[in-house]
Amino acid sequence: MNTNNFDDYDVEDISKNKPKKKVNGKKKGNRTELDLTKILTARFNQSFSRTVGSGSRWAQANLPQHAKEVFSGDLVVPKGFKFAIESKGGYDSIDIGSIFISGNKELDNFLEQAMDDGQRCSRKPMLCWKRTRKPWIAFLLTDDLGQHDFKYTIQYGKWTGVALEHLLTLPDEFFLNIN
Numbered sequence: 001m002n003t004n005n006f007d008d009y010d011v012e013d014i015s016k017n018k019p020k021k022k023v024n025g026k027k028k029g030n031r032t033e034l035d036l037t038k039i040l041t042a043r044f045n046q047s048f049s050r051t052v053g054s055g056s057r058w059a060q061a062n063l064p065q066h067a068k069e070v071f072s073g074d075l076v077v078p079k080g081f082k083f084a085i086e087s088k089g090g091y092d093s094i095d096i097g098s099i100f101i102s103g104n105k106e107l108d109n110f111l112e113q114a115m116d117d118g119q120r121c122s123r124k125p126m127l128c129w130k131r132t133r134k135p136w137i138a139f140l141l142t143d144d145l146g147q148h149d150f151k152y153t154i155q156y157g158k159w160t161g162v163a164l165e166h167l168l169t170l171p172d173e174f175f176l177n178i179n
Contacts, residue, residue: 032089086114136164
C-alpha cells in the first residue's frame with residue numbers, strides 16, 4: 001500500500017520569479033540618517049540628530065537665519081561643527097566606475113544639495129553616502145581637506161570621496177571649531 005499522497009502537500013512553484021518588494025525610500029532614508037547620527041555621536045561624543053523635515057527643502061526655505069543654521073542639511077550637528085551634512089542611502093544604480101567617464105546627474109544633484117545646505121548655514125558641505133551593504137563614503141570639497149591625505153580616495157570634479165571611517169580618524173580640530 002502506497003501512503004505517499006502528494007495532495008496533502010502544499011508545494012510552491014519557485015520557478016516563477018516573484019516581484020521584488022518595493023523599497024520605501026522615505027523609510028530607507030530615515031534609517032540611513034539614524035545610522036549616520038549614531039556613528040557621528042559615538043565618534044564625537046556629542047549629539048547628532050535627524051533634521052526635522054529632512055528631505056523637505058521647502059520646509060527650510062522660509063526659516064530665519066538662526067534656524068537655518070540648525071536645520072540645514074539632513075542632520076542637526078553640534079554647535080561649532082564645521083560641516084553641513086547631506087545623507088544619502090541606497091542609490092545602488094549609480095555605477096561608480098562610469099562616473100569617471102561621463103559623470104552622473106544623480107550624484108551631481110546630491111553634491112549640489114550638500115553645497116546648498118552648506119551655503120545656507122555657512123558651513124562646509126559634506127555628502128555622506130551609504131550604498132546597500134557597502135561602507136559609507138564621504139564627499140568633501142577637495143580644498144576643504146587641506147593637507148590631509150588618505151591612501152585611497154576618489155576625485156570627482158572639485159570633490160574628493162573617502163571612506164567615512166577613514167575620514168573620522170582625523171583630529172577633532174578638522175571637524176569642530178574648538179575654542
